[in-house]
Amino acid sequence: MARMSGVGVSSGRAAGPLVRVAEPLAEPCATPAPADADSEAARIRPAAELVAERLFTRASSAEGDARAVLETTAAMAMDPALLSRAEQQVTEHALPAARAVLEAANGFADALRATGGYLSERVRDVHDVRDRIIAELLGVAAPGVPALDGPSVLLARDLAPADTADLDPELVLALVTEEGGPTSHTAILARSLGIPAVVAVRGILSLEGAVAAVVDGDAGTVETSDRPVHVEMAERDIGLDWNGSGSTADGHPVAVLANVGSVTDAQGAVEAEAQGVGLFRTEFCYLVAADEPDVGTQRDVYAEVLTPFAGKPVVVRTLDAGADKPLSFLAPGTEPNPALGVRGVRVSFDRVGVLDRQLAAIAAAAADSGAEVSVMAPMISTASEAAWFAERARAAGIPRVGVMVEVPAAALSIRDILEAVDFVSIGTNDLAQYVFAADRMLGTLAGLNDPWQPALLRLIAMIGRAGAEFGKPVGVCGEAAADPWLARVLVGLGVTSLSMVATAVPTVGSALAEYSSADYRRAAEAALAAPDPTRAREAVHAALG
Known part of the structure; x- marks a missing residue:
């Protein structure tokens, strides 16, 4: 066997025959020029x-x-x-x-x-x-997942949503990709199906003669074999005990919420019995518009998403766009490094009217829908920015205001920020890539963007302590919240709500109920003391038995 390492993104161990997903098509030629x-x-x-x-x-x-x-x-x-x-x-x-x-x-x-x-x-x-x-x-066959004759481990360069949307979890034992990262579609899908997955396994596609594999999603390892292996299916916890009310075994409440960005997402969140919405992305209202949508148009679109959550909490994130986004009405310019440019709340400093009109539409949609609406701003870096946003949001008639913590400076200034707002929500996806200076879309750097990185967990612990001291909620709305084991650690670090892709809600909700809040604090301490993500996972498994 050849043993290779990647980033484990969905827990469990499985083994079986390898089935390779077809590689993308070769680039079509630019010649000859068409006659007509x-x-x-x-x-x-x-x-x-x-x-x-x-x-x-x-x-x-x-x-x-x-x-x-x-x-x-x-x-x-x-x-x-x-x-x-x-x-x-x-x-x-x-x-x-x-x-x-x-x-x-x-x-x-x-x-x-x-x-x-x-x-x-x-x-x-x-x-x-x-x-x-x-x-x-x-006139050739499209690349994608082939028909499976029996339980198999899928191996691919990467997987597209349409490749995997209707996979049969009884036939797919595990997923392995050479590219991708902790926030990739493969990771999200594997967690929702309850099957092991390891991504960013560099060089695995170049192995010859491999016909079977043993996949360990906890250790982040893949062992390939040139001989058949005994088929092993991971034990699955797919949220059968979820009752729609998040709490630990000793009754400590933890809100289990959904991330949504459209009406379809909202419907999925309701079906999953999410307790509300921890992140409502509003960009979809703008992406299809050549001009800025007026307040009435925005109001109607937001209300359509909010209405299914009447009487429930919904956190609406204001427009996360900037000079690097394909929004023509913002008159985008050229930036040498868009990820560090004018994005998120920074756009509003020069275009206050765009923010004020959006806030007015959100306030009106909240009244129309009956949802308990809060707003939060993306890409906050300083306490003064947080205070500026909070003042504008409250002036628009939205009483509960928070900010995203996805810039390291915000985490380091968390006490000052909490004095200005009512809550914070940690965007672990962006926070990880800024902490480690590692583009989260690069498979070669996926290990640095692993949300189990102790350095990232230590920042979250800092934020959790500050939230407890100020008596203000601390949420997580990055994909880290969708990992049942990591969700337990986050609760132990002081996080009070978890927001995730809707399909993960039942699994995470039921997982939280298995141990006490004291157990989760001990598990969190073990993770913080670990030198790397693999040992952090091992320490948490050991701490929770």
């Missing part, structure tokens, strides 16, 4: 329509998040801007249709990648749609 550019361009939309039709057909037989993922991918295949740009590549640059789709989609992907954060995580989706349309144009 108009006819060649006209091939693109029908191909995209066929791709979308197949995805919608799959969606019709799926449920919940799987259905939403497939429908979203199908809609992306028919995106008018993408198809128009591809057609222009044919008519204006004499490219074959397949190459034109590649160029157009890559342009969109580059724009999303530059944004960082949530939007950059959609790059894989764009590539997936691109490859499906190109395969249709070339």
Whole structure:
């Protein structure tokens, strides 16, 4: 056997035959130029329509998040801007249709990648749609997960949402990828299915002769074999004991909330019996608009998401955009390092009207829906920024105001910030990449973005202590909250609410009820004392028996 290490993103151990997911298609050639550019361009939309039709057909037989993922991918295949740009590549640059789709989609992907954060995580989706349309144009099979004849370990470079949305957890024993990271779609999916997963296993695709593997999602290891191994399925805790009320075994309350960014997400959160919403991303209201949506339009869109949560808490994050985001009405400029540029609340300092109009729309939507709405600002760095935002939000009629802690300076100034706001929410995805100066989208740096990194946990502990001292809530809304074992540690560090992808809500909620708050404090101390993520995981497992 060959033993390789990566980043464990979903707990458990499984073993079985390896099945490789087909590699992406080779880049289509830019030559020869089409004899009839108009006819060649006209091939693109029908191909995209066929791709979308197949995805919608799959969606019709799926449920919940799987259905939403497939429908979203199908809609992306028919995106008018993408198809128009591809057609222009044919008519204006004499490219074959397949190459034109590649160029157009890559342009969109580059724009999303530059944004960082949530939007950059959609790059894989764009590539997936691109490859499906190109395969249709070339008349070849689209890359993706093959039909499985029996329980198998899936091995891939990376996995797109549409590849995995309707996987059968009885056939997929584990997931292993060479790329990806702790916040990748693969990680989220594996946790929601309750199957082990290890990502960022560099070099595993180059191994020859491997026919089986043993995957340990806790240790972050993959052992490959050139001989069959005994099939082993991980024990699964998929939230069967979740009763919709988060608490530890001794009754200490911990709110188990959902992250949402659309009406579909909100419906999924309700189905998962989330106690509310810890992160409502409002960017979706802006991304499809050429101009800034007026207050009335925003009000209606927000109310549609908020209404299912009447009487429940919802934390709305104000626009997380900037000069690096594809929002034309913000008149974006060029920045040498967008991740460190004018983004989040920093946009509002120069465009106060954009923030004030959004706050007015949120306040009105809260009244329309009956939800218990709070707001929070992204990318806060100083206490003065927090106070500035809180003043504007309260003036707009929103009584409960918080901020995101995703910049190390905010964590180090947490006591001053808590004096200005009512709560804070830790965005572990961004906080990790800024703490370690490691782009979270790079698989080669995935180990540094592992949310089990003790340095990150020590910052969270600092924030948790300050929250307890001030008597103010401290939430986590990064993907760290979706890991049942890490969620227990976060509670031990003083976190009072956890917000995650809806599919993880039942699993995390039921997991929290298994041990006492004192147990979680001991587990947290063990993690803080560990020298690295692997030993932190081991220490927590040992501490909790």
